[in-house]
Amino acid sequence: MAISRRLLNDGESVVIDTRTHVKALLWPLILLVVLLAVGTYVQVQWDQRVAYVVWAIVAVAVVWWVLRPVIVWATASYTFTDRRLITRSGVLVRRGHDMPLARISDIAYEFGLIDRMLGCGTLLISDASTHGTIKLHDIPRVEETQRKVNEMLQRIHDRSGGHDGV
Template sequence: MPFPTKLLNEGEHVVVSTRTHAKALVGPALVLVLAVAAVLVLSTVTDSTVVGLVAGAVAVLVVVWFVVRPLVVWSTTTYTFTNRRFIKRSGLVAKEGRTIPLNRISGVDFEIGVVDRLFGCGTLVVSDASTEGRVELHDIPDVERVQLQVSDELHRLSSGDHRDDGA
């Protein structure tokens, strides 16, 4: 899942690139199992072909909406911190992105709940000087390490140490 180098400016390099933890796919996996089980149960309980076709069509719609769509969103959404900016990108066909220059970021915090601790992830909170104020990145794997790396890069930037960006 490396960030495309063609999207980096000269002298810019990736500090951290990640996506949402795979725990976000637990719900869709359960929906898939339930949809398959429902179709199997309906197909064995009833002898009607019409009921089977309707159940199959409904199951396909449910799987596309509650399984395939979240899987595509998960696999195409990335969060990247470079030595100059934060970049959130998402989308398969229609792309969407948000960029915040590092010098506009005023803080990077993390929150880890009980369930997050079990999965080894948490929420990274990026605060900036914009009117939107903060960006919450939920279910980031190894969130404490990511927060430490980004904070270190912010400190390097604020102290005037530009050894990593070609200056």
């Protein structure tokens, strides 16, 4: 589980625990292959001193455009408990956002063709405040996640005795 148990309140249980789909690592992986190909080509075709300079540039580029996105991906999490949505992200500076499920007024999803092929999409969570919509991008099995959250919201609504006004 990506979220620490100490972040949960007494009696609170995790229902959905996920992170961004692995799709988010596609461009860093492609860039890694290209950078390694460039470094190898320069090493074989050019002077050794030029190759050292190019490999140094490749190393910096790999750290910034490949390793950093992988670490950011690995440290971000989205967790729905039976009471709230918990988001955590960041490596050196951690950012978090908690939203009680009772404040959620609407939950929807959207996905394009590639998202559908990969089984992920964007979860759109609206609350009654002026903050608007929270977008959780590239959520794996987004339709299933949306359905589970809707079930939790319905249980909260039923327990509170809320009425639809119909």
